[in-house]
Amino acid sequence: MHKIIERTDVAPDTVMFRIEAPMVARKAQPGHFVIIRIDDDGERIPLSLAEWHREDGWIRLIVQGVGYTTKRLNAMTVGDALLDVVGPLGRRTELPENDTLVVIGGGYGAGAVLPNAREARAQGRRVIGIIGARTKDLVLVEDDMRSICDDTYITTNDGSYGIKGFVTHALEPLLETETIGAILAVGPVPMMRAVSDLTREKQIPTIVSLNAVMVDGTGMCGGCRVTVGGETKFACFHGPDFDGHQVNYDELVLRQKMYAAQEKAALDHSCKIDEQVATLT
Template sequence: MFKVLSKERLAENVVSLLVEAPLIAGKAKPGQFVILRVDEEGERIPLTIVSVDDSGGAIRLIFQEVGRTTMKLGRLKVGGYISDMVGPLGKPTEVRNHGHVVIVGGGVGVAEAYPVAEAFKSAGNRVTAIIGARSKDLLILEDEMRRVCDSLYVCTDDGSKGRRGFVTEVLKELLEGDTPINLVYAIGPAIMMKIVADLTRPYGVHTMVSLNPIMVDGTGMCGACRVTVGGQTRFACVDGPEFDAHMVDFQELMARQRMYLDKEKRALEEYLRRESRIG
């Protein structure tokens, strides 16, 4: 059992939990994740380890309430418990001094971009970040990102904060500019990462993405998270979650992400009906 030590709502349907997990916290590195079950009857879901608290005994998880499991997780109170959690999983981000690194984070993906940006900055890189959301009310971790980056661009679809438009539009301007870019790292919706890959390819800029396929066991046994990279099957849980963006089959990734949408929708509707009867 893993105790919830603190809880904060960062935006509409976006929750931050600090969870007591000393063994995981002691080994966690940027880019890694955990897989958890809220209760014994729950499904297993992956969540990125955003940070480790100063005491070294707890990890911070940030997620969006979009389905039954994340809804249940978001309704936990301080002092409540997560049934089980395993990690850190996945290969950590390969951090070194590249020179100029551009981090692109979309939506709740900004939570995953933050520890990576911090790590690249600590390694001596010049870090430029581009973060975005549909509106200012959905934007998260702006202050945290500003502290660990040399430059920060903020975008919103509706223009309510920062630049009006998409993060990829700013990236295109930077690629066309006079300042060389040595690495682009993107995390967010699959379609956003695909566009990033398409933008950087003609410029020959090395680009990494952190993939978010369906994942179950997290140890390479079930194959649910398989993705095609460079024409070969890879498992995001043990071979990733980070891959060369120019080698990822994004069409296959997005098709697999849509496989269970109907079942996920029904599960959420049943959960909300049950909760409304109880409430």
């Protein structure tokens, strides 16, 4: 069992957890993720490592409540425990060792890029952070990003905080003023695609983390199949990081929606149970 040792609500429907997972913490590297299961009946879901502590044996996760399992997880509190935390999974991020690194995070991706930003900073590289969110309340890990990066930019779609617009509105001027060695973008597919489109012509190495639907996380089930550079890859095993200029994003989006009907049914069912419990108590 893996005890929750800290829980902080960091945005609406978004929770930061510190969880006991000494084996994972011991081997974790930037870009790795875990697959968790809340209990025996639980679905397996992948979550990125935002931080870890090897000696104290904990990992930090940032969870956006988007469906049945993530909402159940976000209802858990300090002292509760997860049945399984499997990992670290995936390959560590391989970033070109050129100078300036730009890390771009949207949604939970803002937490997922932190380990690479920390590592690059420790290597003495210049690191620029960009966090994108729909609105001010949804901006995640701003303090972490500012403490790691030389410069940090925030963008909000509605202009309620930072630059109005998308992460590309912060990135575009940097492409003119900075000599960028590599870009790491983690977040919703449209964001990763837009960043890759912007950097393709300038041939700036752009790494994206593919959030394909995963089941076993070891390359056995084929659930997370993606196409990169015309070749079939398994996001859990060959990735999740890939060359953003080579990804077939249309296919990724289609495959992400494959179980939409079942996901809706699971969420509706759990809402009905919650209502019944509420009327009995």
